[in-house]
Amino acid sequence: MATFTQPPSNFHPSVSGRDHAVIMGGSSGLGLATAQRLAASGMQVTITGRGRERLEAARASIGGDASAIELDACDAGAVRVFFENLGRFDHLVLALGSGRGFGPFATLDLGEVLGGFEAKAMPHLLCAQAALATICSDGSITFVTAVSAQMASPGTVGLAAINGALSCAVPVLAAELRPLRVNAVSPGVVATPWWDFLPADQREAAFASFAAKTPVGRVGASDDLAKAIAFLIDDSFMTGHVMVCDGGLRLAA
Numbered sequence: 009m010a011t012f013t014q015p016p017s018n019f020h021p022s023v024s025g026r027d028h029a030v031i032m033g034g035s036s037g038l039g040l041a042t043a044q045r046l047a048a049s050g051m052q053v054t055i056t057g058r059g060r061e062r063l064e065a066a067r068a069s070i071g072g073d074a075s076a077i078e079l080d081a082c083d084a085g086a087v088r089v090f091f092e093n094l095g096r097f098d099h100l101v102l103a104l105g106s107g108r109g110f111g112p113f114a115t116l117d118l119g120e121v122l123g124g125f126e127a128k129a130m131p132h133l134l135c136a137q138a139a140l141a142t143i144c145s146d147g148s149i150t151f152v153t154a155v156s157a158q159m160a161s162p163g164t165v166g167l168a169a170i171n172g173a174l175s176c177a178v179p180v181l182a183a184e185l186r187p188l189r190v191n192a193v194s195p196g197v198v199a200t201p202w203w204d205f206l207p208a209d210q211r212e213a214a215f216a217s218f219a220a221k222t223p224v225g226r227v228g229a230s231d232d233l234a235k236a237i238a239f240l241i242d243d244s245f246m247t248g249h250v251m252v253c254d255g256g257l258r259l260a261a
């Protein structure tokens with residue numbers, strides 16, 4: 009078995025009798041909220057991400073015996089070694105992603121769309137595949153896609169294609185990998201650092217505009233999505249499902 013050349017001091021192998029969830033992209037936003045929620049319910053959690061300081065702050069906010077591992081989910085070799093070192097675990101949540109590929113189709117840089125596939129769809133599939141050797145067959149994989157794949161909103165064709173690819177993969181994987189359960193949560197607009205590419209005033213204006221369009225009258229909070237992910241992990245009768253959690257945004261004309 010491969011080993012970490014520098015084993016993280018906060019790394020703990022799976023504890024027998026206690027479900028272990030791995031949240032990739034767990035150092036921020038809805039991945040972090042999911043890790044906090046699952047840990048509060050008594051699960052052992054391991055989070056991954058690229059930024060060391062961000063990871064450590066996230067691990068501290070989860071508390072308990074949570075582990076945080078620095079890992080680029082696009083690095084196939086590092087992902088394989090990560091799962092080999094992890095050993096048996098129960099649930100995988102894929103919460104990493106990027107905003108690349110946004111814009112109206114006529115002027116859309118298709119290189120950015122390809123970059124979006126490489127930053128989200130491909131690492132999600134890469135991590136799911138690499139996890140198969142050690143994930144428990146009665147466990148689950150939960151992808152985080154995006155409601156752009158369901159709502160036909162002009163200007164989001166690149167995001168729809170990237171997230172639609174994952175959404176289409178979910179039922180196929182659920183049929184192929186059974187009894188392992190495979191689901192996805194498809195978020196609407198959620199106030200997370202994902203939106204930090206906008207200056208604060210523009211971000212607030214965008215949230216206000218989305219909130220006005222959304223039937224529940226607000227944008228999402230990270231924990232709204234964490235609840236949906238925790239439900240899909242917990243309910244052993246759920247598989248092959250893409251759960252839209254968007255406050256009804258997809259219904260906006």
Ligand SMILES: NC(=O)c1ccc[n+]([C@@H]2O[C@H](COP(=O)([O-])OP(=O)(O)OC[C@H]3O[C@@H](n4cnc5c(N)ncnc54)[C@H](OP(=O)(O)O)[C@@H]3O)[C@@H](O)[C@H]2O)c1
Pocket residue numbers: 032033034035036037038039056057058059060062079080081082103104105106107128131152153154155194195196197198199200201202203
């Ligand atoms: N927020 C929204 O409105 C919204 C709406 C629809 C869908 N989504 C989707 O929800 C998911 C989570 O988004 P979020 O809003 O929680 O974003 P976020 O706050 O920016 O968090 C993204 C997380 O993914 C990690 N990450 C990104 N690329 C990575 C890589 N190559 N390897 C390892 N970790 C990586 C980030 O850590 P590092 O950068 O340190 O690696 C961070 O922990 C994304 O897939 C996004 O597309 C979000």
